[in-house]
Amino acid sequence: MLTKKVKNRISFLFFIFLSSIIAVFFVLKSLNKNIVYFSSPTEIKQREDIPFKKAMRVGGMVKKGSIVINQKNIQFVVTDFKNEILISYSGTVPNLFAEEKGVVAEGKLRDKNFFIAERILAKHDENYMPPEIKEIIENNAK
Amino acid sequence: MKISISKIIIFSFIIFSFLIFWQGLKKNNDYDTKNLIGNKISNFQLIDLNNEKKLITEEDLRKNEYTLINFFASWCSPCRTEHEYLLKLSNKKIRIIGINFKDKKSNAISFLEELGNPYDFIGKDKNGKISVLFGIYGIPETLIVDSSLIVIKKYIGPIDQNQYDEILKLIQ
Amino acid sequence: MLSNIGIGLVVLVLILSFLTIYAASLDLKTSSQSIQRGIYKLSLYQTTFTILSFFTLIIAFINSDFSLINVYENSHTSKPLFYKIAGTWGNHEGSLLLWINILVIFSYLFLVFNHKHNKKFRLYTLIFQNILILGFLFFLLLNSNPFNSIYPIPREGLGLNPILQDPALAIHPPLLYVGFVGCSIYFSAAMASMVSGYGGKLFAQSIKAWVQISWCFQTLGIIVGSIWAYYELGWGGFWFWDPVENASLLPWFAITALMHSLIVLEKRNTLHAWVIILCLLTFILSVTGTFLVRSGILNSVHTFASDPSRGIYILLFLLFMVFSALIIFFSTYQKEVYKFNLKSRETFILANNWFMIFFLITVLIGMLYPIFLDVLTDIKISVGPPFFNIVIIPLVVPFLFLMAIGPNFSWIKSRNNNAYKILFLILGAVGINLLISNFFGKYSLLSNLIFIAAIFLFLHLFLDIKKFINKKNRFELPRIISHLGFGLLVFFIGINHQFSLEEDFNLKVGEIKKTNSYEINFEDIKITKSKNYKAIIGNFKLTNLKNNVVQYLGPEIRIYSNPETLTYEAAIKTKITSDLYLTMSNVSRSDYYNIKFQNKPFMIWIWISALMITLGGFTRLILKKNEN
Numbered sequence: 048m049l050t051k052k053v054k055n056r057i058s059f060l061f062f063i064f065l066s067s068i069i070a071v072f073f074v075l076k077s078l079n080k081n082i083v084y085f086s087s088p089t090e091i092k093q094r095e096d097i098p099f100k101k102a103m104r105v106g107g108m109v110k111k112g113s114i115v116i117n118q119k120n121i122q123f124v125v126t127d128f129k130n131e132i133l134i135s136y137s138g139t140v141p142n143l144f145a146e147e148k149g150v151v152a153e154g155k156l157r158d159k160n161f162f163i164a165e166r167i168l169a170k171h172d173e174n175y176m177p178p179e180i181k182e183i184i185e186n187n188a189k
Numbered sequence: 190m191k192i193s194i195s196k197i198i199i200f201s202f203i204i205f206s207f208l209i210f211w212q213g214l215k216k217n218n219d220y221d222t223k224n225l226i227g228n229k230i231s232n233f234q235l236i237d238l239n240n241e242k243k244l245i246t247e248e249d250l251r252k253n254e255y256t257l258i259n260f261f262a263s264w265c266s267p268c269r270t271e272h273e274y275l276l277k278l279s280n281k282k283i284r285i286i287g288i289n290f291k292d293k294k295s296n297a298i299s300f301l302e303e304l305g306n307p308y309d310f311i312g313k314d315k316n317g318k319i320s321v322l323f324g325i326y327g328i329p330e331t332l333i334v335d336s337s338l339i340v341i342k343k344y345i346g347p348i349d350q351n352q353y354d355e356i357l358k359l360i361q
Numbered sequence: 362m363l364s365n366i367g368i369g370l371v372v373l374v375l376i377l378s379f380l381t382i383y384a385a386s387l388d389l390k391t392s393s394q395s396i397q398r399g400i401y402k403l404s405l406y407q408t409t410f411t412i413l414s415f416f417t418l419i420i421a422f423i424n425s426d427f428s429l430i431n432v433y434e435n436s437h438t439s440k441p442l443f444y445k446i447a448g449t450w451g452n453h454e455g456s457l458l459l460w461i462n463i464l465v466i467f468s469y470l471f472l473v474f475n476h477k478h479n480k481k482f483r484l485y486t487l488i489f490q491n492i493l494i495l496g497f498l499f500f501l502l503l504n505s506n507p508f509n510s511i512y513p514i515p516r517e518g519l520g521l522n523p524i525l526q527d528p529a530l531a532i533h534p535p536l537l538y539v540g541f542v543g544c545s546i547y548f549s550a551a552m553a554s555m556v557s558g559y560g561g562k563l564f565a566q567s568i569k570a571w572v573q574i575s576w577c578f579q580t581l582g583i584i585v586g587s588i589w590a591y592y593e594l595g596w597g598g599f600w601f602w603d604p605v606e607n608a609s610l611l612p613w614f615a616i617t618a619l620m621h622s623l624i625v626l627e628k629r630n631t632l633h634a635w636v637i638i639l640c641l642l643t644f645i646l647s648v649t650g651t652f653l654v655r656s657g658i659l660n661s662v663h664t665f666a667s668d669p670s671r672g673i674y675i676l677l678f679l680l681f682m683v684f685s686a687l688i689i690f691f692s693t694y695q696k697e698v699y700k701f702n703l704k705s706r707e708t709f710i711l712a713n714n715w716f717m718i719f720f721l722i723t724v725l726i727g728m729l730y731p732i733f734l735d736v737l738t739d740i741k742i743s744v745g746p747p748f749f750n751i752v753i754i755p756l757v758v759p760f761l762f763l764m765a766i767g768p769n770f771s772w773i774k775s776r777n778n779n780a781y782k783i784l785f786l787i788l789g790a791v792g793i794n795l796l797i798s799n800f801f802g803k804y805s806l807l808s809n810l811i812f813i814a815a816i817f818l819f820l821h822l823f824l825d826i827k828k829f830i831n832k833k834n835r836f837e838l839p840r841i842i843s844h845l846g847f848g849l850l851v852f853f854i855g856i857n858h859q860f861s862l863e864e865d866f867n868l869k870v871g872e873i874k875k876t877n878s879y880e881i882n883f884e885d886i887k888i889t890k891s892k893n894y895k896a897i898i899g900n901f902k903l904t905n906l907k908n909n910v911v912q913y914l915g916p917e918i919r920i921y922s923n924p925e926t927l928t929y930e931a932a933i934k935t936k937i938t939s940d941l942y943l944t945m946s947n948v949s950r951s952d953y954y955n956i957k958f959q960n961k962p963f964m965i966w967i968w969i970s971a972l973m974i975t976l977g978g979f980t981r982l983i984l985k986k987n988e989n
Contacts (some may be wrong), residue, residue: 196691199687200687203680203683203684203687206729207676207679207680209732209736209737210652210658210676211673211731211736212736213658213732213736214656214657214658214672214673214676215669221839275619287404316739
C-alpha cells in the first residue's frame, strides 16, 4: 500500500527527474544553436551541402572598392582571393571594419552569391580613433 | 554523523565541482587586448610546430631587444597581404615569432613554402587556446614585445606600409 | 601615511576578531543568562575601526593620494568628487573592504538587536560570523590589500574610464553588497542554530528582519543595475543573462524562497531543516557568485581584471564554508515529518520555493555548464539568453497562477471551496486578455498565457485590496504591493517585448528616413566640449506620423581624451506610454551614420513595477518596526 509519505516522495523525485531532463534537453538544444559554422567564400562556392536559411559565418577580406553604403544597409564583397561573396548588412558597424581588412559576418546565406549578415565581427578597438571623427573634431576646432 | 548514500553523493558532488573550478582557474590566464599595451606578458611558452620537443619561453624573449609575435594561419587571406612586410622585417634587427592559429601543420608548411618563411620560430596553436590567452580572436594580429616582456605595440589586421614603417622606426 | 593607518586599522580589526571569538567561547561556558558586557565593547570597537579603515580609503581617493596603488590604478585628479568617492568601492580591493565593513556592522547589530534571544545562540552566531570576517580579512591582507603602497609616488592616476562615471553605477555596488553580504549574518545564525539547538519559531523571529533587509537591497541593487544597463549600454536592453547579472540573481532566488519559508516556520513551527538549508545556501551562493565573477573563470561584459590567486583563495574559502556547513548540518539533522494538507497556505508557500529553486538551478546550470564542459572536454560554448528564456519564461505562467490563489488559502486547512471563484476569475482574465489583444495587436500563444496568468493575479489582488480597505489588515499590504509589482513587471515586459519596434538604417546629415509610424529627420550635428570629453551630437527631429507630434532627440558620439576612447550615448525620451530610443554611430570612412531607432512601449512601467516589488519589502520592514 502506498502511503501518502511514499507517494509524496515519489512525486518529489519525479519532479526533480523531470526538471533535470528538461534542463539538459534545453542545454543540448542551445548547444546546437550555439555552434555556428564558419566558411570561406571558396567553401561556399564549392561545397554541395552548404546550409541555406541556417545561421553561419563567412570570413575573409573586404574587397577594395566594394563597400557601398545607402540608407538601408551596407553592402560589401568578401574575398579570399579565390572566390567572392556579396554581403548585405544593416546595423552598427565596428570601427575596424574597412576595405582590405579582415571581417567575419554572421547571418544566413541567401544563395551562393549573396549573404545577409545579422552581425559583423570585426574587432572594435577602444584605442582606435576613426578618421572621420577626427576630421569633424579638427574642423570644428578651427 | 551516520554515513549514508545520499551524504556520499552530496560530498562527492561538492568535491567534484571544486576540482572542476580549480582546473578552470588554472586554465584561465586571460589577457584583454584592450589594455594589452603597456602590460607584461607572462606564462609565455610555445611548442615548435615541427618539433614537439622544442620549446620557446620567456627567457628567449628577454634575450632580444624587440620581438614581433605574429598570429597567422594558412587559411587566412589577409595574412597573405602582410607576408611581404614580415619577410622584409626578418632581415632586420627584430626577432619574429609566428603562432600558427587553428591550422593543419601540413597546410601551414605549404603556405610558408609558397610565400616564404619570415619566422625564427613557429609556435603551434591547434585549437586556438594560446592565442585566446593573448586576447587575440582574429587573424592576423601582431604584437611587438620588448626585452622586459612588455607589449609596446599591437596591430589588428594585416600589417600595411604605414605600420611597417612604424615598426622600422621603432627598431632603429 | 594613509597606507600605514589603513593597514594598522585592518590589523586591529583582525586582532579584535580573534579576541571576540575567544571571549565569546569563554562566555559560552558561564552560567549567566546574559552576554558579558565586554563582548559588546569588543564588537563596538571592531565596528568602529572597520568603518574608520573604510573612511581612510575614501579620504585617500578624495585626496588623490597616489601613494596607494589602489588609488593610482582606479582614480584620477580630474575625476569629479562624487566619482572619486565612488571609485573607492568600484574596484576589487576596495569592494572587499566594503564587504568586510558590512560583515562587521551586521555582526554588531545582530548582537545588539537580538538581546531577547538565547545567549548561546547569539554567542555562536558571533563566533561563526567572526570566522567569516577573519577569512575575508586574511584575504584582504594577504592578497587584495587596498592600502598597499607604491614608491615612487606617481603624479597622476590611471583610472579614468568614462563609462564607469555614472551615478547609477556608483550606488549599484553598495546596494548589491548589502544584499549579498547581509546574507552572511543568517548563515552564521543558521550554523549557530544547529550547534546550539536554538531553532524553530524563535530562530525565525531572530533572523526575519535581516532576511527582509538583505532581500530589499538585493532586489534594489539588481534593478539599479538594469536601469544603468538600459540607459548606458546603448542597446535598449536591460537584462542580458550575463554571468555577472546571473551571479546576483542566484542569491536572490534563495533569499526570496527563504523569506517565504520563514513565514511558515514562524507560523507553524515546521520546515526547520529546509529554512536552515536556505540560510546556508544563500551566502554560499553569494560567495560562489563572487568567485565566478572575480576569478576570471567566466568572461563577461563587466569582469574585474582577473588574477588567478584571487580565484584560488575564494575557492578554498568557499570549500571551507561549504564543508563546515554540511558537516554541522548532517551531525545535527533531525528527521522532520511534513504533514501538509494540500489545500493550505503552507503548500502554496512551498510551491513558491519549488519554483524559486527550479529557476535557481536553471540559472546555475546555465552559468556552470560552459565551465564544466570546457574543463572536461575542451569544448568552448556559451550559454545565452535563448536557453534561459526558453526554460524560465513558460514556468512563469503556473507561477503567477499559484501566486494568485495561494494567499487565499488559510493556514493548516482551508475550508472554503475556492474552485468557483478561481474558474470565474480565469474567465475574466481570458476576457480581458482578448480585449488587450484586440487593442494592441496579436501576439504569441505563450504571451497570451502569460497575460492571462498576470491578469488573473491582478484580479485576485484587486479583491485583496478591497478586503484590505474594509478590514484594514496592515500585514497584507506588503504582500499585495510586492505581488502586484511582480505581476505588473511580467505584464509590462511581455507587452514591451511583443510590441517593441526597432529599425536600423544609415543616414547622412540632412537626410530623412520614413518608417511605418515615424519620420526621422537628421537635421544637423553640433560639437560640444565638456570637462573631459568632446561630443558630436546629432540633432534628430522625430515626427509621429499617427498624431503629428514632434520630438527632438540628440544622441551623442563622445570622444574622451584621457584615455582616448569613443563612446556612444543613446538619446532616450521617456514617456508614460513608451520610450523613444535613438543611438548614432559613425560608419567607417564615410559620411554616413548608422542609426538605431527603437520604440519601446511602457518601458518606465517596467521600472515602476520592479521598484514596487522592492517597496513591498520595505513596507514590511517599516510595519514590523512599528509593531515592536
